[in-house]
Structures are given as structure tokens and as C-alpha cells.
Amino acid sequence: MSLHVSIAPHVHSKDSTATIMRDVLIALLPTTLVGVYCFGLNAALLCVLGVAAAVLSEYAYQKLTGQKVRINDLSAAVTGLLLALNLPGNAPWWMPVVGSFFAIVLVKQLFGGIGDNFMNPALTARGVLLASWPVKMTAWYLPTFCKGVDAVSTATVLGGYEASAMDMFLGFIPGTIGEVSKVAILIGFAYMLLRKVISWRIPVVMMASFALCAALFGMEQDMVTSLLSGGILFGAVFMATDYTTCPMSPVGQYIYAVGCGVIIAVIRKWGSYAEGVTYGILIMNIVTPLIDKYVKIPVYGQEKAKKEAKANA
Template identity: 45%
Template sequence: MAEVKSNKELFNVSVSPHIRSKESVSKIMWTVNICLAPAALFGAYYFGLNAILILVAGVVSAVFFEWAVQKIRKKPVTVKDGSAFLTGLLLAMCLPPTLPWWMTIVGSFIAIVIAKHAMGGLGSNIFNPAHIGRAALMVSWPVAMTTWSKMTTAADVVSSATPLNVLKMQGHEALIDTFGNASNMYQALFLGTRNGCIGETCTVLLVLGGLFLIYKKYINWQVPVVMIGTVGILTWIFGGLVDPAGSLGFFAGDPLFHIMAGGLIIGAFFMATDMVTIPMTIKGQIIFAAGAGVMTVMIRLLGGYPEGVCYSILLMNCLTPLIDRFCQPKKFGARG
């Protein structure tokens, strides 16, 4: 006869949450850091000493400001959870390799102290802290933020501007001259041997890192797929329409070029998927990603700035509460 358990064993009610997970903030943050590490290391290798200084300055200063603010606020110090490390790393990876290293520290201060802790700390910030830091640096030092080191290949010095900048300012002929031919250009965009921000150039490493996060279910695949797909489709449809003179040529409406040439990959996989600043529901996240993609294309094709990923994500961060309001799931048992 089976042993009958006591009422105490059968009705053991604990404090919520009742559904538990082995995942933690620290584990997730450090996993994201590891996924970003290959692209960051490649950028450090390809762009050289100053890029290394920027990466180190970004990470160390972000961790220090996190520790200092929590000490001043008399809050538990949580620098070991990896969130400040991640903010500093993302900020540094989204900066040009020629930027003076001390400007990175200013960006980290704005990202951690103002964009994060002034909003209440981890989980309470409205905007992506790393992108706020980058946007603040862009407004404060626009020349330094748009000055690029020259690309060097086995042949020689190739160009001193990013592919998007070359296309927008000089046209498709200059873009072809930069790389020699279209095949070389696509190879450079895929492998990362081209000008750009430190951590945005190597498409293959960023995609592999993003796919691992999807595999771990730390991010939803719909966000990067929808954002990247939106940019690709809209540039294919409208790229040629904004170039009546034909100076931009084929690449104005080349979706593959626009997907790999700027910061779309790092933005779609690692910025737009930020758990704090995007909508909570899948439906809301799809709307967020599509909106960010639309704004990216509008800024690239119609604006004076060749890149628009940073501002598009920040603008959609503003709409996250509104999207959440209209995408609330129905209450269990409710009608209509």
C-alpha cells in the first residue's frame, strides 16, 4: 500500500514566484558579453592600439561609475552582474576607432549615471544606455565622431570613410573604387575588413553571437529578423527612388549592402533586443523592430546622416510604453 503523504507535504505553498528558472541577470549579461567578445577582439586587432584603448576605457569607466553611483546612493554594489560591463562594451564598440579615449569615459558617464541610474537603475531605464552615451558624444563632438581611420589592406590604403558615407557623399563609383570591385566589397563587409565603428564591422562574428543568444532564448528571433528584413525590403523598394540623378547607382537600393554596411547587425541583435527598453509582448517587439527598421531607412535615404540605427532605436524606445499599452494580452477569462 502506497504511503500517504501528510497534508503539510501536499499543500506546501511558498512565496511567489512559483515558476522558477536557473537563469539570472548575471548569467544573461555575461553571456551577452561573451557573444560580443569575438567582434570586439576583431575590431581591436584590425583597428589597432587606439581601438584597444577605447574598449578598455569604455568597460573600466562604466564599471567604475556603476560602483561609484551605487556607493553614493548606498545601494548594494552589483558590478559583478555584468550589466555595466556590457554597457561600456557596447558603447565602445559603437565608437569610431580614432576617437580620443577620454571621450569614451564621458560617454560612459552619461550612459551609466544619467541614462541608467538617474532613471532608477537596472530595469528602470527608458532608453538604451549605450546608445544614449553614443548619441550624446555625437552631439558634443560631431567631427571626432565622424572621423575614421584609413582602411589598410594587402594592397594599400583604401579609404578614409565608411562605406555608407562613401555612397552617400561620393556615389557608387567612389564606392567601387574604394574596394576595387563589388565582390571585394561584399567580402569586406562580411568579414569586417572595412571602415566603421570598432565593433560593427565584422558581420559574420556578430551574427554568430546573435544566433547563440537566440539559441539560448535570451532574445526573440523576431526582433533582429524583422528589423533587418524591414531595412532590406525598404531599401530595395525605395533606394533608387531617392536618387533621381543616378549618382548613388545600384547600391542605393541594394539590400545586402545596407544590411552589412553600417551598424544594423549589432543594433538588431544586441541593442534592439535589450530586455528593459523594448515591449514585453512578441507582438509589441515586432512593431518595435519594424518601426526601428523604417526609421533607419528614412534617416539613411532622406536624412543628412548616413547611418540611422542608433537614433531609430532611441526613438522607438520612446514608444515602448505606448506599444505595451496597445499590445496587452487579454486577461484570462475576460470577454472581448
């Protein structure tokens, strides 16, 4: 057990891990519903299996190692749902199971459990799935109601599929279950801001720095398409903002968010992958301890003392 000592003042609030995670789950609800609406029952099955496998893995691991079982804090459920939302809608059923097991046991628990993992579990598991089953992880198809037939396989927008800005905004494009509908993600973002679960800093700065890079680099897509395609919005709102793997101080968070945006733009422009959100955020996850080391949260009262010192001098 590690004891975390934070800087005073120690204000107590009613927030606990469970309430925060419950808010994240609520914020993910619109995205999940639109994803299921777009990609059908298989998408719903993937979400259920992802959550169930994550919670079961956490329960089994904590039981086997004699720890206190903490599945009630809902963090495993969030990880499982995030992972499932990162899969294509027609992924096989075992994929969220393997992914959730990997995320919970290898990425989270083996490094010490909640708060001690150095990379985002769901995103790392997605990276592993992508490296293991590259064909199945990039088998995109159109939402079922778009063409009136069951499944039309196609490229994503980043792979050359043409879509109107409105379709991209609403989610009627090929992609992973969670990333397609921007409007649903924004509703979730607004809810989390309202509940003060996350701050606006990382998502907004990440999107802005990406947009700036996209303009500077001269992307194949126009600006609107760049911002509305792929998983960048989903990543910025739900993945990059993970408490454990992003810096603690506001300045650190700006550095982190800018880094994410730049790396994603670089991968999209020059990389061999069409989309770079997964690796962009994972790389910045790894850099986070370094940022935290050099950009420290100012000690409470320090600013005032500095001002007084100046006035006295």
C-alpha cells in the same frame, strides 16, 4: 524600490541578470576581437576604458547614494563594452570614459537603475557623443592591414567608400569597432539564440522591414550593400534587443522592430546623416511604453477560456 508583479505562472529558472549579461559579453567577444584585429591596440584600449569607466561609475554612484552595489550583475560592463564598440577605432581615450559615465549615471542610474531606464544607455551615450564631437565621431579609417600603412582616413561605405560584399561581411571596411564585421555579429547572434538570451523576433523583423523599405525607397546602394553596411546589423542584434527598452509582448516586438527598420531606412534615404541606426532605435525606445500600454501580454489561461466560451456559445 519598485515591485514588479508579473502574470502567473511564476516559473523559477536558474537565469539571473548576471548569467544573461555574461552570455551577452561572450556573444560580444568575436565582434570585439575582430574590431581589435582591424583597428589595432587603440581599439582594445577603448574597450577596456569603456568597461572600466562604466563599472566604476556604477560603483561610485551606488556607493554615494547608499544603494546596494550591484556591479556584479555585469550590466554596467555590457553597457561600457557596447559603447566602446560604437566608437571609431581611432577615437581619443577620454571618449569612452565620458560616454560610459553619461550612460551609467545620467541615462541609467538617475532614472532608477537597471530595468528603469527608458532609453538604451549605450546608444543614448553614443548619440550624445555624436552631437558633442561630430568630427571625431565620424573620423573613419581603414583597418590597418588593408593598405599596409598606419591609418588611411576615408568615408564609410554609406559615405561612398567602395567595398566588395565579402569585405563588408568579414569586416575589412571603415566603421565603428563593433559594427564592421558582420560574420562576428552573426556568431554572437547565434550564440545568444542558442542560449535563449534573446529571441529572433526583433533582429530578423528589423532587418526584413529595413530591406523592404530599402527596396521600396530605391536606395543609392544596392540591397546587399544596404544590409551589410553601417551599423544596422550590430544595432539589430545588440542594441534593439535590450530587455528594458523593447516591448514585452511578441506583437509589440514586431511593431517595435518594424518601426526601427522604417525609421533607419528613412534617415538613410532622406536624412542629413549617412547612418540612422542610433536615432532609429532610440526613437522606438521612447515609443516602447506606448506599445506596451496598447499591446498587452495575454493573461495565462485567457486563450483557453475564450475558446471554451466560443464552444459553449
